[in-house]
Amino acid sequence: MKDSKDIVTEIQRWSLNDGDGIRTTVFLKGCPLRCAWCHNPETHAMNPELTYKRDACVSCGKCVEVCPQNALRLSDKGVLVDRSFCDACGICGEGCKSKALSITGRIMTTEEVMDIIEKDSVFYRASGGGVTFSGGEPTIQREFMESLLDECQAMGIDTAIETAMHFRWEDVEPMLGKVDMMFADIKHMDSAQHEKWTGVGNEAILENLKRASALGKEIVIRIPLVEGVNDTDKNIRDTVDFIKENLSVKGVELLPYHNLARDKYESLNKSFSEELLRPSKERIEEIKKAFSKNGIKTVSFA
Numbered sequence: 001m002k003d004s005k006d007i008v009t010e011i012q013r014w015s016l017n018d019g020d021g022i023r024t025t026v027f028l029k030g031c032p033l034r035c036a037w038c039h040n041p042e043t044h045a046m047n048p049e050l051t052y053k054r055d056a057c058v059s060c061g062k063c064v065e066v067c068p069q070n071a072l073r074l075s076d077k078g079v080l081v082d083r084s085f086c087d088a089c090g091i092c093g094e095g096c097k098s099k100a101l102s103i104t105g106r107i108m109t110t111e112e113v114m115d116i117i118e119k120d121s122v123f124y125r126a127s128g129g130g131v132t133f134s135g136g137e138p139t140i141q142r143e144f145m146e147s148l149l150d151e152c153q154a155m156g157i158d159t160a161i162e163t164a165m166h167f168r169w170e171d172v173e174p175m176l177g178k179v180d181m182m183f184a185d186i187k188h189m190d191s192a193q194h195e196k197w198t199g200v201g202n203e204a205i206l207e208n209l210k211r212a213s214a215l216g217k218e219i220v221i222r223i224p225l226v227e228g229v230n231d232t233d234k235n236i237r238d239t240v241d242f243i244k245e246n247l248s249v250k251g252v253e254l255l256p257y258h259n260l261a262r263d264k265y266e267s268l269n270k271s272f273s274e275e276l277l278r279p280s281k282e283r284i285e286e287i288k289k290a291f292s293k294n295g296i297k298t299v300s301f302a
Helices: 062-066 110-118 121-127 142-154 169-176 191-198 203-214 233-246 262-267 281-292
Strands: 005-015 023-028 049-052 072-075 078-081 101-104 106-109 130-134 158-163 181-185 218-225 251-256 298-300
Touching: 005 110, 005 142, 023 110, 023 142, 049 078, 049 262, 062 072, 106 110, 110 142, 130 142, 142 158, 142 169, 169 203, 181 203, 203 233, 233 281, 251 281, 281 298
Parallel strands: 023 130, 130 158, 158 181, 181 218, 218 251, 251 298
Antiparallel strands: 005 023, 005 106, 049 101, 072 078
16 A cells, blocks of 8 residues: 555545445545635645634633643633634643534544545445545645545545546646546636635636546536526526536536535634525526536436
């Protein structure tokens, strides 16, 4: 085994929504985009981070006492974290009986990740499942990803990747060649709007989608749907046209916006976009029909 290591946010076993069959989803940390609707803010930074759940805190003050960096302070609003001092050592969370403090993200080796993946290998084979690498943006950790993909291939485990497609093609093409299936995002067809809502334009993303399709891989397009952002008639029509003219895809998955990540943002002292809304059920059905009448299989997740 060619052992490598990098930072993992979470490993979720028995996942049923990230590809065929029963799967293990490995969430890697780090992402170059800052989508306003992102529901995984804990995957943005490529380093471990301290999370604080105020509702769980009993304000005992023990974490303040043991913090070696003096990064914590007890107030009438609970524990305040000075992240300019916090180095995510985790000492404060070790003695937190209420589990209000914890670290998200840890360095893991290829061997450690594969040990977890292998536990369910019998279920992958029985169900037609496998492993899905997600994030964040898993293509950032290229050496680690290639090491994991090599091990999965050697064991005959099916692999999938979830990616926003924002990368230099020549850097990532060798990795994509080792993946069995791709979940690729199309967030907006207008580059200026894409940059407004995600922080980057979409020119490289759309070109990478074309190149990925030419590899002959099984591709599912995922579209996060946000009312007034990318659910307009024009954007949906442009998306349909782009897929029909440039891609060969298994289908499209519509992911309507939800605000369930608010607590995650608060735990990391990050601002949450309160103005974003979920499209109505009627609008989601209209969008599904726009794809299906053009021969594109579409499903919507609640």
